[in-house]
């Protein structure tokens with residue numbers, strides 16, 4: 001919005017020319033997001049407490065979690081507010097990618113909200129059934145993938161890091177493939193969100209990395225130099241990624257151990273989808289799996305546990321997802337969290353290194 005109203009003033013006052021630059025608007029959006037979170041956070045948490053949006057804790061989990069009973073959840077509403085408002089304020093709202101990312105992220109948040117609401121307010125511990133949730137996620141993801149495909153700005157190919165000359169042409173198969181990536185990422189972040197700040201940390205590193213990847217993909221000269229696909233209009237997603245990273249940083253102020261608030265499915269489902277949508281638009285699906293390796297590890301640990309238990313009757317982990325396994329091995333919760341953050345930072349650095357390595 002600011003771009004639309006203030007940039008034209010540069011004709012008379014050259015200062016406003018600065019609103020043309022994606023970098024400036026990304027910083028503006030990021031600072032707005034963090035400030036919004038910090039300012040609204042305390043009253044938002046008090047609101048959740050007043051509404052008794054307290055988390056119920058399953059008996060079959062790590063015993064250390066029982067002390068978390070009643071922690072306000074659905075804090076993801078604060079994250080979404082700190083993503084949507086700054087993006088609307090600072091991004092170029094004539095950019096289709098911004099609207100695809102915003103609308104889809106909010107729709108995933110609505111699915112998460114319904115699940116949280118049923119679990120927390122209706123005290124129905126199951127929330128939405130797994131099938132219902134998956135169906136809604138798939139529908140939204142399919143529509144998102146369809147719109148991305150129809151904009152024709154993102155080539156329907158799968159790109160491979162390190163092998164710049166390789167690309168796998170997907171054609172219309174791009175739509176189910178992108179649907180799978182978005183639903184998979186949404187659920188992987190959801191599974192990861194099981195310790196204080198555990199999902200937020202890797203979301204910050206991944207969205208900050210994709211801020212850079214989106215900016216490069218949308219910059220013709222940089223894309224050509226790095227030999228990555230040039231995606232017209234993708235650079236604007238750096239503003240969106242800046243908001244995501246900063247909103248999560250602001251939320252981490254309250255979600256860090258011992259958490260004052262949990263994000264709920266309203267946060268985890270939407271954050272996973274947001275990361276995947278940027279990855280799909282900028283042709284970085286494989287780099288998403290690399291940079292978001294903690295999310296992939298968490299999801300794979302659950303699959304391995306369930307398959308192993310079904311096939312052999314034995315568990316491969318003390319408990320899945322893998323963060324519970326380390327808790328049951330005696331690692332203190334903060335130790336598990338920070339070590340997973342360290343892995344995420346390393347994966348982000350490796351991901352960025354693929355830009356130059358070819």
Ligand code: 57M
Nearest residue numbers: 058060061065073190193194195196197262263264319320
């Ligand atoms: C998402 N939700 C947390 C909170 C957060 C198939 C199976 C692996 C599914 C999985 C599952 O139910 N996952 C749901 C994980 C929950 O967090 C809430 O959910 C939101 C995210 N969606 O925002 O509102 C609990 O996580 C803890 N938490 C924190 N700090 C945070 O900042 O401590 C969350 C955020 C919260 C709180 O205790 O209550 C969760 O863990 O459910 N199920 C599991 O993960 C369960 N594992 C399991 O069943 N393993 C089995 C088989 C089926 C794989 C096995 O290993 O044999 C574990 N989760 C729970 N209890 N709650 C263990 C049992």
